Amino acid sequence: MRATNYKTIDEPKIYEPYRKEIPCCKDSLKILLVGELAYNSERIYAFEEAGHRLYGLWSKPRFCFSTVGPLPFGHIEDIPYNCWKNRVKEIKPDIIYAQLSTGAIDIAHEVLKSNIGIPFVWHFKEGPHEALKIGLWSKLIDLYTYADGKIYLNKEIKDWFELFVPQHIKTTQTYVLDGDLPKANCFLNSKFSKKLSASDGAVHTVVVGRMIGLSPNELKILADHNIHIHVYNENHISEEMITCKYRKIASNHFHVHNHCSQLQWVTEFSQYDAGWLHSIDSNNEQSLLRAIWSDLNLPARINTLAAAGIPMIQKLNMNHIMAMKNYIEKYKMGIYYNTISELIPQLKDKKLMECIEKNVKKHRMEFTFDHHVPSLIHFFREVISSFKHNL
Missing domain, CATH: 3.40.50.2000 (Glycogen Phosphorylase B;)
Known part of the structure; x- marks a missing residue:
C-alpha cells in the first residue's frame, strides 16, 4: 500500500512474524483491551507470546494513528460495541486494560462507569492538553481518579496529573511505561x-x-x-x-x-x-x-x-x-x-x-514492549488482588 510519495507499507511482510497461534500458559490472564493502540500496535502480540488471551473492545478511530481492530496480526477476539456488556459477562476477563490516546477516552470512560465488576487499568499517552481542548478533560480525570490501576507515560506526567486528582482518592496501584513501545522483533x-x-x-x-x-x-x-x-x-x-x-x-x-x-x-x-x-x-x-x-x-x-x-x-x-x-x-x-x-x-x-x-x-x-511484559503482568496481578481484597 502506497500511503504517500515517501511511504509504502507491506503489511503481510511486517505482520507475518505475529500470526502464530500460541497456547495459553497455565496461569494465563484474559485481558480485555479497550480503546485504541496508537503506534507500534503489534506490541500487544507480546501478551500472546507470554501465554495470555486477548479481547478487544475498540473506539472509533480519531486520528490516522488510532489503531483499532480487526487487526492483521495476533488472535484477538473483537467484541461488537452494540452488545459489549453481554459478551464481556460471558468472557469474564481477569482485567481490563484501557488505552491509549484521546480517541479512547469516551469508550474507556463508558466501560469504567458501567461498574461491571472487573478490575480496570487506565494507560494514557497523548495527550492531556488535546483532551482539554476537545472537551474530554473531566472524563480523563475520572479515569485517572477511579481506575483500579493507573499507568503513566513517565514520572513527570504522573506528577502533573496528580495536581488535578482528588488527594483522598489516590491509589498506590500505579505504574510508569511509555504506551507505544515497539515489539522487540x-x-x-x-x-x-x-x-x-x-x-x-x-x-x-x-x-x-x-x-x-x-x-x-x-x-x-x-x-x-x-x-x-x-x-x-x-x-x-x-x-x-x-x-x-x-x-x-x-x-x-x-x-x-x-x-x-x-x-x-x-x-x-x-x-x-x-x-x-x-x-x-x-x-x-x-x-x-x-x-x-x-x-x-x-x-x-x-x-x-x-x-x-x-x-x-x-x-x-x-x-x-x-x-x-x-x-x-x-x-x-x-x-x-x-x-x-x-x-x-x-x-x-x-x-x-x-x-x-x-x-x-x-x-x-x-x-521494547517485550522487555516490560513480565513486570506489566505482575502489575496486573497486583491490581486484580487489590480489587478482590476491596470487594
Missing part, C-alpha cells in the same frame, strides 16, 4: 550497518519523521562544518513545502529519504552518527503548572533511534522540567546543546560519540 531482525562517516569523514545525522525546531540558519551552520542531515519523511504534505528552504540553503548536506519500515530500522538508521529528537525550548521554569505537552511528552522516535543504537540530540533546557531529557539522561544516551555552535564539537568528538553509542546499545532492549 524490530530490534532483533537485522544487523548494525557501517557508518557513512567512516567512508567520507563527514558527520551524518538523521531525523526520523518531522523536523521539529531546527531552523534553516542552523542547518546552514551545520553544513558549513560538514555535518549532514538525513530526513525520513512520512507525512502527506508537499515535499516542496517542507524541504525547499532547507534544500536551498544547504543542498549538498540536506537529504530526504523514503519512509523506513520497522523491518529496516536497525540496518538503515544505524549508519548515522546520531539522531535528532524534538529541538524545543522550554519555558516552564521547573513549574508543573507551566508545563506544556512538549515538556511532558516522550516522542515515539526515541524508540526508533534506540533500535538503531545511536546517540540522541536534543536541547539542554537547564532549569526546566523536560521529561524527554530526563528519560534519555537516565541512560546516558544523549547529546545536549543550547546553541548549534555548542553541538558541533560534540558531534565531532569521536570518543564521546562512541561512549554514548555504547550506552544506547547497552540499554536498547529496554525500549
